[in-house]
Amino acid sequence: xxxxxxxxxxxxxxxxxxxxxxxxxxxxALGYMWLRSLIPFKxxxxxxxxxxxxxxxxxxxxxxxxxxxxxxxGPVDYVIASVPRAVAPRIVEDxxxxxxxxxxxxxxxxxxxxxxxxxxxxxxxxxLAGKASLNLIGPNCVGLYNPxxxxxxxxxxDYGEDGSVGFIAQSGTHATLFTLVGxxxxxxxxxxxxxxxxxxxxSTDFLEYLGADEETKIIGMxxxxxxxxxxxxxxxxxxxxxxxxxxxxxxxxxEGARATAxxxxxxxxxxxxxxxxxxxxxxIKVDNLDEMVDTxxxxxxxxxxxxxxxxxxxxxxxxxxxxxxxxxxxxxxxxLLTQSSYQRLATFFNIIGGSYRNPFDIxxxxxxxDNGVSNLASMLDVMDQDPNIDCVVxxxxxxxxxLSQNPETADPILDTVSDFNERSEKPFMLIVTAAYSAALAxxxxxxxxxxxxxxxxxxxxxxxxxxxxxxYYQFRHxxxxx
Amino acid sequence: xxxxxxxxxxxxxxxxxxxxxxxxxxxxALGYMWLRSLIPFKxxxxxxxxxxxxxxxxxxxxxxxxxxxxxxxGPVDYVIASVPRAVAPRIVEDxxxxxxxxxxxxxxxxxxxxxxxxxxxxxxxxxLAGKASLNLIGPNCVGLYNPxxxxxxxxxxDYGEDGSVGFIAQSGTHATLFTLVGxxxxxxxxxxxxxxxxxxxxSTDFLEYLGADEETKIIGMxxxxxxxxxxxxxxxxxxxxxxxxxxxxxxxxxEGARATAxxxxxxxxxxxxxxxxxxxxxxIKVDNLDEMVDTxxxxxxxxxxxxxxxxxxxxxxxxxxxxxxxxxxxxxxxxLLTQSSYQRLATFFNIIGGSYRNPFDIxxxxxxxDNGVSNLASMLDVMDQDPNIDCVVxxxxxxxxxLSQNPETADPILDTVSDFNERSEKPFMLIVTAAYSAALAxxxxxxxxxxxxxxxxxxxxxxxxxxxxxxYYQFRHxxxxx
Numbered sequence: 001x002x003x004x005x006x007x008x009x010x011x012x013x014x015x016x017x018x019x020x021x022x023x024x025x026x027x028x029a030l031g032y033m034w035l036r037s038l039i040p041f042k043x044x045x046x047x048x049x050x051x052x053x054x055x056x057x058x059x060x061x062x063x064x065x066x067x068x069x070x071x072x073x074g075p076v077d078y079v080i081a082s083v084p085r086a087v088a089p090r091i092v093e094d095x096x097x098x099x100x101x102x103x104x105x106x107x108x109x110x111x112x113x114x115x116x117x118x119x120x121x122x123x124x125x126x127x128l129a130g131k132a133s134l135n136l137i138g139p140n141c142v143g144l145y146n147p148x149x150x151x152x153x154x155x156x157x158d159y160g161e162d163g164s165v166g167f168i169a170q171s172g173t174h175a176t177l178f179t180l181v182g183x184x185x186x187x188x189x190x191x192x193x194x195x196x197x198x199x200x201x202x203s204t205d206f207l208e209y210l211g212a213d214e215e216t217k218i219i220g221m222x223x224x225x226x227x228x229x230x231x232x233x234x235x236x237x238x239x240x241x242x243x244x245x246x247x248x249x250x251x252x253x254x255e256g257a258r259a260t261a262x263x264x265x266x267x268x269x270x271x272x273x274x275x276x277x278x279x280x281x282x283x284i285k286v287d288n289l290d291e292m293v294d295t296x297x298x299x300x301x302x303x304x305x306x307x308x309x310x311x312x313x314x315x316x317x318x319x320x321x322x323x324x325x326x327x328x329x330x331x332x333x334x335x336l337l338t339q340s341s342y343q344r345l346a347t348f349f350n351i352i353g354g355s356y357r358n359p360f361d362i363x364x365x366x367x368x369x370d371n372g373v374s375n376l377a378s379m380l381d382v383m384d385q386d387p388n389i390d391c392v393v394x395x396x397x398x399x400x401x402x403l404s405q406n407p408e409t410a411d412p413i414l415d416t417v418s419d420f421n422e423r424s425e426k427p428f429m430l431i432v433t434a435a436y437s438a439a440l441a442x443x444x445x446x447x448x449x450x451x452x453x454x455x456x457x458x459x460x461x462x463x464x465x466x467x468x469x470x471x472y473y474q475f476r477h478x479x480x481x482x
Numbered sequence: 483x484x485x486x487x488x489x490x491x492x493x494x495x496x497x498x499x500x501x502x503x504x505x506x507x508x509x510x511a512l513g514y515m516w517l518r519s520l521i522p523f524k525x526x527x528x529x530x531x532x533x534x535x536x537x538x539x540x541x542x543x544x545x546x547x548x549x550x551x552x553x554x555x556g557p558v559d560y561v562i563a564s565v566p567r568a569v570a571p572r573i574v575e576d577x578x579x580x581x582x583x584x585x586x587x588x589x590x591x592x593x594x595x596x597x598x599x600x601x602x603x604x605x606x607x608x609x610l611a612g613k614a615s616l617n618l619i620g621p622n623c624v625g626l627y628n629p630x631x632x633x634x635x636x637x638x639x640d641y642g643e644d645g646s647v648g649f650i651a652q653s654g655t656h657a658t659l660f661t662l663v664g665x666x667x668x669x670x671x672x673x674x675x676x677x678x679x680x681x682x683x684x685s686t687d688f689l690e691y692l693g694a695d696e697e698t699k700i701i702g703m704x705x706x707x708x709x710x711x712x713x714x715x716x717x718x719x720x721x722x723x724x725x726x727x728x729x730x731x732x733x734x735x736x737e738g739a740r741a742t743a744x745x746x747x748x749x750x751x752x753x754x755x756x757x758x759x760x761x762x763x764x765x766i767k768v769d770n771l772d773e774m775v776d777t778x779x780x781x782x783x784x785x786x787x788x789x790x791x792x793x794x795x796x797x798x799x800x801x802x803x804x805x806x807x808x809x810x811x812x813x814x815x816x817x818l819l820t821q822s823s824y825q826r827l828a829t830f831f832n833i834i835g836g837s838y839r840n841p842f843d844i845x846x847x848x849x850x851x852d853n854g855v856s857n858l859a860s861m862l863d864v865m866d867q868d869p870n871i872d873c874v875v876x877x878x879x880x881x882x883x884x885l886s887q888n889p890e891t892a893d894p895i896l897d898t899v900s901d902f903n904e905r906s907e908k909p910f911m912l913i914v915t916a917a918y919s920a921a922l923a924x925x926x927x928x929x930x931x932x933x934x935x936x937x938x939x940x941x942x943x944x945x946x947x948x949x950x951x952x953x954y955y956q957f958r959h960x961x962x963x964x
Contacts (some may be wrong), residue, residue, distance in 0.1 A: 029850075085834065109834035112799075118834075140799075140835075156918070171800025177917040184920075224803060250800070254808035255816035262837035263799035288942065289917065290802065317594075317622075317745035318653025318732070321706060322770065325738035334737035352591035352600075353622075357916065368511075399680035435659040435771065436638070439664075442920060460770065 011135050012201075012209045016146055016191055018077030022069060024091055025083035033154070034106070036082050038149035040120050040159045046072050069094040075428040077101040080143060082352055085109035085121055088139065092128045095136075102135035104143025110197055111265035112140060121267070121386075126199035134200070140264060141196030142172035145179060147189050156180055163188030166216035168206045170195060170250065170264050174222040178290055185297050186449040197265050204232045211239035215348025218243060219297050220292050224250040225266030229277075237281040238368070241479075244299050244472065246285040248292050249274045282479065284472050292305040294465040297454045298429075300465075305427045306474045307390025309333045310466070311383040312359035314395045315367065320359040323395060323459045324432075330463035332470075334358055341386045348375055358389075373412050380420045389473050391427040391466060392420075394453070396444065410444060418451040427469075430455040431462050493617050494691045497584025498628055498673050500559030502526040504551060506573055508567035510539050512759075515636070516562050516588070517543050522632035522641045528554050551576040559583040560633070562625060567591040567603055569880040570621065574610045577618075584617035586625025592679055593747035594622060605746070608681035616682070620745060623678030624654035629663060629671050638662055645670030647778055648698035650688045651733065652677060652746050656704040659771055667779050668931040672697040679747050686714045693721035700725060700781050702774050706732040707748030711759075719763040724962070726781050726954065727765040728797075730774050731756045764961065765952050776947040779936045780911075784948075787909045787957045789872025791815045792948070794841035796877045797849065802841040805877060805913075805941045812945035814952075816840055823868045830857055840871075855894050862902045873909040873948060874902075878926065878937070892926060900933040909951075912937040913944050 003403045020043050023034040027049070033060065036047045047058045058065045066072050069079065069139040071093070081091045085107050095103045110122035122139070129136035137143050142153040150159040153172070157179055165187050169175035175194035182189065190213065193206050203226050210216045220241065226232040239245055251260035252271030262268050278285045286292045310332045314320035324334050337345075337358055353361050354364035359377060366372045383392045394417060421428050430448060432455040434441035441457075448455050456462035488774035492527035493808050502525050505516040509531070517540065520527045529540045529547040540547045548554050551573070561582050565571045567589050574818035577585045578656065611618035619625050624635040632641040635654070639661055647669050662667065672695065675688050683869065686706050692698045709713040711805060721727055733742035734753030742748050760767045768863045792814045796802035807814050819827075819840055827838045836846035837866070842861060848854045865874045876899060903910050915938040916923035923939070938944035 112837070113833045115833070170801075171798070172804070173798040173800035174804075181917050222800070250803040250807065253807050253810035255810040256803055258816075258839060259803040259841050259843075262804050262839055263843065286784075288808070288940075290940070316653070316655040318651075318655035318704070319655070320740055321741040321745050322656075323733040325732065325735050326770070328735035328737040334740075351595045351597070355594070357744055361741075361745065383577060389522040435663050438924060443644040458770075458772070477866050 006088070009135075009209055009212060011101055012205065015078045015135055015137075016144055016209070017149065018043060018101060018151065020046070020074060020076050021073060021078045021151065022046040022048055022076045024048040024069065024079060025087075026058070027051070027054050027082075030082065032057060032234075034082055035063050036155050037152040037157070038150070038175045040152075042149045043077075044074070046076070048072070059197055069098045070099070072098070075099070078144065080215060081105040083113070085118070087127060088121060089124045092125045092134065092136065095179055096128065096132040097135050099136075102137060102144075104141060105139030105196075106138040106142060107138075108140035108196075110139050110172060110199075112261070112263060114198060114261070116190055117286040122197065123200055131198045136200040136284065137193065139199065141176060141194040143194060145175070145189060145192040151196070153385070158183050161188055162215065162219040163190045164215065164300065166190050166210035166219045167192035168195070168203060168210065168219065169222040170198065170203070170224045170266075172196070172241050174289065178220065178222075178292060181289065181293050182296070184446070184449070185293055186452070186454045187293065187296055187300065188204060194431045198227065202227050202232075204228065204235050204409045207232070207235050207239055207245070211235070211242065217457060218246075218296055220246045220248070220296055222248045222250060222292075224260040224264050225269060226331065229269070233277050233281055236278075236283055240282040246286050246292060246295055247278050247283050248288065262353075282475060284468060286468075290461060291464070291468075293460050294456065295468055298465045298469050301452065301454055302479065303425065303427045304468065304469070304473045305390050306470060306477050307465070308470050309335050309388060309390045310387040311337070311386065311392045313379060313383070314361055316363050317355070317361045320355070320361040321394055323393070324359045326459040327393070327466075330460075330467045332467055335388045337382070337386045337388055341382045344382055348378060376413065377416050377420065380417075380424070382423045384420070384426055389426070391429065392424065393429045393431065393462060393466070395431045395433070395459075410447070414444070414447055414451060418453055421437040421453050427466070428453075429462050429466060431457070431459060485793070490855065490926065491691055491694060492617075493583055494687065494950070496561045497617055497619075498691070500525060500583060500629065500633065502528070502556060502558050503560045503562065504528040504554060504558045506530040506551065506561060506930055507569075508540070509533070509536050509564075512564065512804050514539060514543060516564055516623065517545050518637050519634040519639070520632070521637075522634075524631045525554070525559075528553075551580045551582070554580070557581070560626065561585040562588060564588040567600070570603060570607045571610060574607045574616065578610065578614040582616075584619060584626075586619040586623060587621030587678075588624060590622035590678075592621050592678060592681075594743070594745060594913055596743070604679065604681055611682045618682040619675065619799075620678040621681065624657060624962070625676060627657070627671060627674040633964075635676070645672045646693065646697065646699040646782065648672050648692035648701045649674035649703075650677070650692065650701065651675070651686060651704040652680065652685070652748075653704055654678070656771065660702065660704075660774060663771065663775050666928070667775055668934070668936045669775065669778055669782065674920055679780070680709065684709050684714075686710065686717050687716050689714070689721055689727070693717070693859055698725070700728070700778055702728045702730070702778055704730045704732060706742040706746050707751060711751070716758050716765055716810045718760075718765055722764040727772065728768050728777055729760050729765050729772060730768045730770065763956060766950060768775075768950075772943060773950075774944070776943050777939065777950055780947045780951050783934065784911060784951065785907065785909045785934050786951070787872050788952060788957045788959050790949070790952045791817050791870060791872045793819070793868065793871040793874045795861060795865070795875065796843055798845050799837070799843045800872070801877055802837070802843040805875070806841045808941040809875070809945045809948075812942075812949045814945060814949055817870045819864070819868045819870055823864045826864055827861070829858060833891045838848040849927050855898050858895065859898050859902065862899070862906070866902070866906045866908055871908070873911065874906065875911045876911065877913045877915070877941075892929070896926070896929055896933060900935055903935050909948070911944050911948060913939070915940055915943060943947060
């Protein structure tokens with residue numbers, strides 16, 4: 001790594017872990033969204049605002065206001081600028097003079113507008129920051145999120161806890177949505193960043209930073225375009241050899257690329273080129289937010305496996321057919337079990353209204369039996385011990401009346417699957433569909449997250465995620481053999 | 483149509499519209515699920531049960547009990563049998579003697595178990611019913627649902643209202659799930675049936691019945707296998723020429739076909755053969771429950787169009803890129819608008835923090851403007867009047883704070899889109915994502931259903947549905963030209 005790059009990383013470390021933050025230009029019209037997002041921040045928060053009409057609102061939040069950055073008494077590690085675009089150059093100059101650790105420009109209206117003035121202003125701030133080696137993030141972005149110290153970009157984000165997942169997004173919306181959806185799915189963020197037009201710091205800088213960050217074990221990225229493709233893919237290959245990196249590419253289609261030009265001012269490269277390059281670098285390609293969330297969740301919680309032979313357990317005959325079709329279509333195998341498994345199943349499994357080849361339809365033996373929960377444990381054990389099976393998949397609660405209408409009866413079942421997840425060495429996936437009751441499904445999923453077993457909302461998402469994981473671990477395994 | 487078929491239809495009409503229903507063998511262990519499902523039924527309900535322990539529970543429900551079907555004083559139009567499989571032949575004999583309109587066997591344990599006794603019993607009831615032309619539905623199914631008269635198979639199903647959507651499912655779970663999910667999506671059922679092992683009446687009988695039923699405008703089917711493929715596809719072609727028929731095939735894969743054998747005892751034919759035959763007959767192929775629900779919903783609520791040029795409106799820049807990629811990948815076009823549209827947009831659209839080529843990113847002009855709602859109406863009108871655009875797609879409420887945290891501010895927006903939906907002749911689709919708040923998204927979707935505009939939960943489902951619809955209407959259009 002070059003000397004300059006090291007300096008960038010050192011300075012990024014100061015911006016990602018600030019002890020003081022200044023918000024420039026927050027206002028009532030935005031509901032003081034930036035100052036509010038910093039309420040749990042564990043360091044000093046300052047406001048910079050010259051509009052006298054805004055001062056009472058800022059005072060009400062208990063934040064000290066200054067007329068310029070330079071007036072702030074101590075050092076400022078991180079600045080959030082939400083100012084009119086014409087003011088941006090002056091704020092950049094102030095940041096340079098104040099020697100801040102980094103500045104995020106929420107301000108938009110630059111090259112992405114394809115106007116003369118926007119393009120000119122973007123060039124001015126890029127030149128100023130570039131010459132002074134100022135860590136400028138954006139413009140047209142929401143910047144950094146470090147939950148442990150309460151540095152956020154929206155009030156809805158969690159704070160106070162450690163995490164292991166890093167997220168890098170060219171889009172503020174996707175940075176926000178990933179962290180918010182992740183909160184419900186047991187995905188805990190180490191650090192995340194939205195970087196918009198990327199006029200100074202680009203995706204590669206953040207990838208190298210989170211690649212070196214010890215807290216970050218997995219990295220997700222939403223990218224519209226990179227300035228230096230060669231440097232990006234060199235870094236990607238290096239980081240992806242040490243930790244999983246997932247890439248969601250915005251602007252893969254011709255029409256989508258037109259949209260990225262209006263969004264972050266970047267020209268998106270061809271989707272096919274990216275697809276090949278991502279694969280060659282050993283990163284994982286995902287195509288949307290759901291796939292990003294599912295795959296990260298599985299990397300965190302599902303035990304690694306290269307095998308693709310799946311044992312499927314469904315709660316009704318109709319679901320047993322559909323889950324099997326879905327996993328087979330995703331490229332997974334649904335093999336028969338060994339004879340000794342079938343002998344064991346024959347001792348307790350009621351085939352009137354059920355079946356146990358593979359898939360299992362367990363309605364008769366689990367749901368309608370007095371000792372249903374212990375039967376479920378036995379069925380899971382058969383799957384666990386069968387040498388034909390690499391991964392176990394269980395569907396919970398689609399429609400069955402006694403369970404659906406009485407959440408308390410669900411707890412012993414959740415304990416049983418949670419015990420199994422702890423004692424089995426095989427990857428184990430749970431699917432909780434929402435068809436019967438969205439509210440109950442949501443409650444059940446939350447309980448499972450508390451028990452450390454996030455679930456998947458339908459067969460398709462579970463099957464595709466398992467296949468993506470198996471491919472990834474297979475690739476890693478082959479690499480390690482070379 | 484042959485004389486025998488006409489008789490079957492006439493008799494099915496009696497079973498689908500019964501004035502009296504008898505439940506044989508309902509019991510405490512099942513929570514008296516059948517008698518409870520009939521609480522809103524607008525005709526006479528009888529119980530047949532010989533176990534004295536069950537009689538107090540039945541009396542408590544206010545239902546008269548008899549020891550045999552023959553003891554019931556008047557005629558019985560429809561029988562639901564939930565008895566041990568060994569008793570099934572005697573119940574069939576009783577139904578024949580009582581000249582009932584139809585009997586559904588919830589009872590399972592027949593050929594699907596692949597046991598000698600199960601296969602033998604299935605043959606016995608099939609022979610008895612076949613010889614006497616008894617309308618036997620099942621066994622191993624949940625039978626008929628006619629919401630208008632309160633004939634249901636689960637307490638969770640709606641009743642009392644007319645509907646236009648018929649559903650035919652080999653699986654009881656899928657019949658139940660489709661009707662329950664449909665209830666939240668504005669899909670109103672005319673009549674539905676689950677028919678299990680199909681030993682007497684098969685999918686074709688129900689297809690012909692609902693094909694002739696005037697209330698039923700759209701037919702959805704979940705099929706594992708048919709007994710007489712030639713007859714089925716002949717009927718399918720005929721019915722599909724008059725109303726949309728959607729087919730979801732269970733057991734498309736080799737592994738899935740093994741599951742259908744254990745589920746309903748049928749041997750599923752190759753998925754590829756079905757795929758070709760469905761297309762040739764002019765029916766619509768769907769691959770899972772979500773696709774079934776989405777496509778039916780769109781057939782009911784979205785105006786027909788053969789064009790594939792889409793105008794996309796998203797609530798943030800990041801979403802505008804992703805929605806565009808998604809629609810383009812689904813095979814739809816996202817063209818530029820005409821110059822006159824751009825001239826009109828330039829008069830009110832704020833491009834600082836937004837953009838309006840196609841897609842539109844409307845955050846600056848809608849969400850952050852005082853006259854946001856009227857701007858939204860103007861943007862929709864531009865799309866409506868632009869000759870380059872066939873269909874309009876709008877994303878609502880992903881993450882934006884003022885809207886997300888204050889549901890009341892949503893109402894004028896919902897009124898605006900509802901007005902647009904009524905006055906525009908172009909197909910219009912709404913997407914309400916759940917990322918920011920599942921509860922708010924759910925509430926918003928319910929309000930939209932009340933206004934007659936069901937929404938889609940993500941970009942993929944909306945895009946794929948629109949493409950499926952455009953292909954269908956294009957096919958119909960070509961057929962009508964021949």
